Amino acid sequence: MTATPSSASAALPDFMRRDRAWHPPAFAPGYKTTVLRSPKCALLSLDQGPGEKTGPVFQASMLHELDNDLVSNYAAATGSKGLAIGERIIVHGRVTDECGRPVPRTLLEVWQANAGGRYRHKKDTYLAPLDPNFGGCGRTMTDENGRYFFRTVKPGAYPWPNHGSDWRPAHIHFSVFGEAFAQRLISQLYFEGDPLIPLCPIVNTIKDAAAIERLVAKLDMGEQRPFDALVYRFDIVLRGRQQTFFENKREGM
């Protein structure tokens, strides 16, 4: 791997500032765990340096061919010939930045509960059964146009202790890197039409209804796989770099 000399990365354009009022606040008491885990001091605003304007680069060669197929990847890894149980779906979309530029070759990681709402995790003790053919772990990389897709089963809703038994809407957790550490993002994807979305204290940490809407994947009947799988469309937007015509502007000018 070759490193970028920092003199070159120091000259990279800055990212536009993150709109912290659009993201959920750290302290959101409707989601009780935030109460003791939210910093009380204001975040320290600082310009970006080379360490914020670059980030780790992942190679497609690290991916296994079944990494983006949660229907079969766990079974294959454990030597089973089976497939995951549940409603077969494909999720696809584009990763762009706030200026609409595609974000190519970026790593997208996903994790989720099985069709019954149970995670394959040491700490999940929900009474719904594990599916012997489902791990709930996948990853993929966007292509040169920022496009991605993965295949899975639709996750089930599950209860969690918050205000007694609250229920999470069906969701897929996702993590995306972008081209710089400043673009790093972890969030959750929900499904169009789920009546649990407006009831969820975690969803409702986000104040703006338009922001919540951006986390809802849309049923894409045009792309359905007949007699096989339903398809959902979900686009992801990462922070945008300021226009390149500022690139040569010298500090202090």
Place this chain on the structure above:
Amino acid sequence: MPVEYLKETPSQTAGPYVHIGTLPSHAGLPVRQNETLNVVEAPGEKIVVEGIVLDGSGAPVKDAMLELYQANAKGEVGDATIWARAGAVFETGEWRFDTIRPGALEWRGGKMQAPHLTLLIFARGINIHLHTRMYFPEDEAAQASDPALNRIEQIHRRRTLVAEKVKDGHYRFVIRLQGDQETVFFDM
């Protein structure tokens, strides 16, 4: 009417089961057992950085997941091999990175920064990841002119970003989410 841009996808908590997708063997999945993401293999002086994240009651955040990004030994970034990820041990909340000592990284306008590690913290109850830095206790001279440390108006809070030396090449960094020693977190 101002120019309109797309809005960034809003963040949501990584949740208690973040390990399934990011550190599957940590979650107990029998896949990717050979991944050791908390180890950086790169030329330079090997160091160990261990630590813990504490909540506002002083209790360990046992489901935290941390990511590390830093300069290489020559003070360059963008090296694909220098990135790491660690999960807190579920019983104790302790995490650990085996990495290399970073060189001093350039800042803007030709200025220099003191050597540091960038750390992102993800966990249940953290709605958008927290971004902090760890500096080394022996770099006091470089830290006196570090642009990030110098932006911290409350001088006593600068200490929250400096690790404790356990022994040569071994550091401990306690991240406090709240309280009178609350760690400085950045919006960059």
